[in-house]
Amino acid sequence: MLAALMWQNIVTVPYGHLGFLKDRTAGWQDTPLSAGTHWLWTGFVPEKWKLFLLKKQEPPLRIKIKLPLRYTKLLKLGDDYYTKIRFDCRYKISPSHFPLLLETVQYDPEKIREIFIERLKILIELKYYEIYQNDFMLDNLAVRLRQYLGNETNSPLLQDYQKNFPDNDITFQKIYGVKIYVPDAGLYRARTADLTPVLLAQRQSLVKQIEADAKAYQIRILGQAEMQKASKMKDLIDQNPKILEYYKIEKMNPKADVWILSEGTSTKTFTLPSHKKKKLKIIEKPGGALSPITR
Structure with a gap:
C-alpha cells in the first residue's frame, strides 16, 4: 500500500522535454520540471497532479495551401488551375505561454500546432490576393510569392506573423523546403478567352x-x-x-x-x-x- 502511494508521487519527464504540472485545485506550478524523475507530495489526494510535456524542439510545421485563380471555380477547372504552396517551418513554443495555450485548446497539445498553421495560412492567403489582383500578374506570381515566404535567414511572412500576432507565444527559427506551383499562364488564358456563354449562364442562374x-x-x-x-x-x-x-x-x-x-x-x-x-x-x-x- 505504501509502495503504491509512493509510486503515485513519482513523475518522469523524458529527455528533451519540459514538464508542466497542474494542481487539480491550486492550478499551474510556477516552475516547469526538467528532464528526469521527480517526487511530488500529493497529500494523499488522488490524481492531485496532471503532467503536460513540452518538447524543447518541436517537429517542424508542414504548411500546405491551395488557392484558386480568378475563374478556376467559376469554370470548374481541374486541380492544375490552382496555385499550390508548400514549405516547412521550424519553431519553438515559449515555456511561459505554454500553460495558457493548453487551456486555449482544452489541453490538447496537438491543436496548438493547428493554431499556428491556420494563422500562417491566413497571412499567405491575404498576401496572395494582394499580389494577384488580375490575370496579368500571373507571370510574376511565383516570384512574388517566393519573395514573401523568404528564406532561412529572412522571411517577410514570419515578420508579418509577429506584427499581427504579437503574443510572443512562439519563436520562428526558419522557413525551408519551399515549393510553389502556379498554373501555366498561357493555358489559363486560353481556357478563359471566351467567358460570354459562362457568364450568361451564371446570370440566368442568378435571375432564377x-x-x-x-x-x-x-x-x-x-x-x-x-x-x-x-x-x-x-x-x-x-x-x-x-x-x-x-x-x-x-x-x-x-x-x-x-x-x-x-x-x-x-x-x-x-x-x-x-x-x-x-x-x-x-x-x-x-x-x-x-x-x-x-x-
Missing part, C-alpha cells in the same frame, strides 16, 4: 434564384396574412361562439350578410376580417334554425 427567393417571400407573407386573419377570427369567436356558424354559411353563400340566430333577443354587430370589409348583423330570436337573409 432571385425569382425563386421572391416567390418564397411572397408565400411567406401570404401565410403571415392568413395567420393574422385566423387570429382575428378567433377573437370574434371568443366574443360570440355562434359567429363560427356564420363563417361556415358564408363560405357556402357569400351573398348572405344577415343571419337570424336561434337563441336570445339581442342584436349585435361584428366586423369580419375579410377583403369585403362587410359588417354583420346578428339577430338572435327564440326558436328556429340559423338561416341567411340575402339582400
